[in-house]
Amino acid sequence: MHIEVIANIGEARSDEYLNKTVIVVDVLRATSTIITALMNGCREVIPVETVIKAKECARRGDLLGGERYCKKIPGFDLGNSPIEYTREAVEGRRIILTTTNGTRGIQKAIKADHVLAGALLNGRAAAAAAIELKRDTVIVCAGTQDVFSLEDGLCAGLLLDEIASQLGEASMQTNDFGLAMRSCYHESKDRLLDTILASSNGKKMKKSGFLADVELCAQCNLFDCVPILEQDHMIPYLR
Amino acid sequence: MHIEVIANIGEARSDEYLNKTVIVVDVLRATSTIITALMNGCREVIPVETVIKAKECARRGDLLGGERYCKKIPGFDLGNSPIEYTREAVEGRRIILTTTNGTRGIQKAIKADHVLAGALLNGRAAAAAAIELKRDTVIVCAGTQDVFSLEDGLCAGLLLDEIASQLGEASMQTNDFGLAMRSCYHESKDRLLDTILASSNGKKMKKSGFLADVELCAQCNLFDCVPILEQDHMIPYLR
Numbered sequence: 001m002h003i004e005v006i007a008n009i010g011e012a013r014s015d016e017y018l019n020k021t022v023i024v025v026d027v028l029r030a031t032s033t034i035i036t037a038l039m040n041g042c043r044e045v046i047p048v049e050t051v052i053k054a055k056e057c058a059r060r061g062d063l064l065g066g067e068r069y070c071k072k073i074p075g076f077d078l079g080n081s082p083i084e085y086t087r088e089a090v091e092g093r094r095i096i097l098t099t100t101n102g103t104r105g106i107q108k109a110i111k112a113d114h115v116l117a118g119a120l121l122n123g124r125a126a127a128a129a130a131i132e133l134k135r136d137t138v139i140v141c142a143g144t145q146d147v148f149s150l151e152d153g154l155c156a157g158l159l160l161d162e163i164a165s166q167l168g169e170a171s172m173q174t175n176d177f178g179l180a181m182r183s184c185y186h187e188s189k190d191r192l193l194d195t196i197l198a199s200s201n202g203k204k205m206k207k208s209g210f211l212a213d214v215e216l217c218a219q220c221n222l223f224d225c226v227p228i229l230e231q232d233h234m235i236p237y238l239r
Numbered sequence: 240m241h242i243e244v245i246a247n248i249g250e251a252r253s254d255e256y257l258n259k260t261v262i263v264v265d266v267l268r269a270t271s272t273i274i275t276a277l278m279n280g281c282r283e284v285i286p287v288e289t290v291i292k293a294k295e296c297a298r299r300g301d302l303l304g305g306e307r308y309c310k311k312i313p314g315f316d317l318g319n320s321p322i323e324y325t326r327e328a329v330e331g332r333r334i335i336l337t338t339t340n341g342t343r344g345i346q347k348a349i350k351a352d353h354v355l356a357g358a359l360l361n362g363r364a365a366a367a368a369a370i371e372l373k374r375d376t377v378i379v380c381a382g383t384q385d386v387f388s389l390e391d392g393l394c395a396g397l398l399l400d401e402i403a404s405q406l407g408e409a410s411m412q413t414n415d416f417g418l419a420m421r422s423c424y425h426e427s428k429d430r431l432l433d434t435i436l437a438s439s440n441g442k443k444m445k446k447s448g449f450l451a452d453v454e455l456c457a458q459c460n461l462f463d464c465v466p467i468l469e470q471d472h473m474i475p476y477l478r
Contacts, residue, residue: 007246007387007416148246150415176389176439177246183434184419187426195422200415 001171002136003163005156005178008143009105017112021135023126023159024109024117026142027151028201029080029210030102031117031227032217033065034234036082039225041091044233047103054098063090066098070208073098081213082121094233105142106229112138115229116237120155120192124221127162129228129237137163139178150184150199151217154192157185158220193218240410241375242402244395244417248344249385251377256351260374262365262398263348263356265381266390267440268319269341270356270466271456272304273473275321278464280330283472286342293337302329305337309447312337320452321360333472340381345468348379354468355476359394359431363460366401368467368476376402378417389423389438390456393431396424397459432457 006012025031034045042063048054051066051073058064065078065085072079078089080099097103102117109115114133118126130137139159141152160182164172174182188195196202196218205214228237245251264270273284287293290305290312297303304317304324311318317328319338336342341356348354353372357365369376378398380391399421403411413421427434435441435457444453467476 147414148416148419150418153415153419175386176392177387179389179434179438180387180392180419180423183426184422187422195418199418 001131001163001167003139003160003172003174003178005139005141005175005181007141007148007177008146009101009108009140010146012108012140014108014111017109017138019135020112021114021116021130021133021137022109022112023130023137023139024102024105024115024142025119025139025152025155026102026105027119027155027217028205029082029213029217030099030142032119032121033080033082033085034097034117034227035119035122035223035225037085037090037095038227038234038236039223040085040087042085043092043094044235045095045097045227046233047106048096048098049104049107051098054096057096061093063093063095065095068100070204081210082216083212101142101144105140109140117227117234118155118159120158120218120220122223122226123155123158124162125224125226127159127166129226131163131167132239144201149201151196151201153181154185154188154195156181161185192220240370240402240406242378242399242411242413242417244378244380244414244420246380246387246416247382247385248340248347248379251347251379253347253350256348256377258374259351260353260355260369260372260376261348261351262369262376262378263341263344263354263381264358264378264391264394265341265344266358266394266456267444268321268452268456269338269381271358271360272319272321272324273336273356273466274358274361274462274464276324276329276334277466277473277475278462279324279326282331282333283474284334284336284466285472286345287335287337288343288346290337293335296335301333301335304334307339309443320449321455322451340383344379344381356466356473357394357398359397359457359459361462361465362394362397363401364463364465366398366405368465370402370406371478383440388440390435390440392420393424393427393434395420400424431459
């Protein structure tokens with residue numbers, strides 16, 4: 001199984017996704033939020049690129065969620081904090097979500113055979129799903145405005161580690177960027193929260209009052225839920 | 240001192256180099272070769288982008304060096320193996336060098352205040368030179384055909400480590416990609432050769448009969464020589 005790791009959405013070429021599984025990773029915070037929402041019983045999450053598109057998609061009873069510049073969008077029900085997506089808030093609901101990087105990464109992956117949402121929160125489960133789907137896999141670190149984000153790279157490292165341990169080391173190959181991210185994860189895994197708090201997004205989140213989000217999103221393998229894209233909406237992947 | 244690390248030449252924007260020092264890193268093999276050549280008494284190295292340009296530049300007594308697809312160019316005196324650039328071969332000579340990635344990285348950095356050549360071989364000395372030049376610094380990992388190469392990332396990690404240890408940890412800041420490369424270097428520094436041999440270029444070099452080059456280029460801080468660009472030619476930086 002070949003796993004290509006891509007450093008940011010700007011580097012992603014959607015034609016290279018043909019016949020593959022793509023795992024989109026946006027640890028802070030889009031994919032962590034989608035995972036948490038589905039884990040808490042939300043019916044489906046529809047990732048869209050623009051605020052206008054989000055409003056057009058929303059039907060009665062839907063929740064509008066998302067952020068611009070880390071902040072909740074005026075008139076929306078929810079921001080992009082996974083801790084807002086409690087069972088009370090989301091159970092049984094459909095959520096239209098628009099964020100700056102993560103939802104764009106998902107849209108760009110639409111030509112792939114399968115699109116999964118990965119984060120530290122569901123690393124082990126996302127790795128297991130990718131193995132079951134039996135395709136070469138591309139891990140897209142969403143990054144921030146086409147620039148690499150450390151927390152997404154650490155998650156790529158976790159995913160590679162989990163795939164290698166579940167599939168056997170000899171059955172997994174990766175590119176040089178994947179090798180680097182795996183090393184980086186190994187070096188940091190015993191102090192992931194501190195490492196993420198030293199990164200560009202980690203510092204920004206803490207300064208903006210979102211420390212609790214970072215603390216949640218820095219935890220590995222907390223949830224078994226793996227969001228998978230079906231047409232235009234994400235639902236839990238069922239094994 | 241802010242150190243920006245860039246993953247490959249394709250990502251480098253030459254306008255962002257204004258007023259800065261750029262360290263171009265192409266461990267396998269262009270910058271390792273330039274360092275070795277100058278260390279062995281070659282007078283200057285002129286990096287050029289094309290074979291035609293190299294031939295046009297060459298005057299009587301000059302040596303033509305370089306590679307295409309890892310192989311020596313027909314009619315050239317030397318390939319791109321640092322071990323060919325012995326004192327016997329290069330002392331007192333001017334060398335015109337063209338390689339696929341490294342020389343392109345140097346050409347692209349021409350708007351910077353200072354352009355240095357860095358490799359594992361001269362990491363400590365290159366870090367010291369960058370500190371002395373008192374500019375914010377960009378480390379450009381040359382990569383291979385606009386794709387990240389692990390050995391260049393490891394060298395970026397060594398350079399960051401050396402700058403932090405010479406300048407003091409609190410006086411150096413880096414971007415997320417720099418943080419990742421530093422972690423990756425820490426994780427691999429006790430087995431750099433094996434790590435590089437598992438990378439894309441490492442495997443390719445070994446298969447093409449260049450294992451001795453990889454063994455030389457994987458050594459840290461072997462030489463004090465730091466090539467610096469003066470107009471169109473590289474000479475040793477003198478402290």
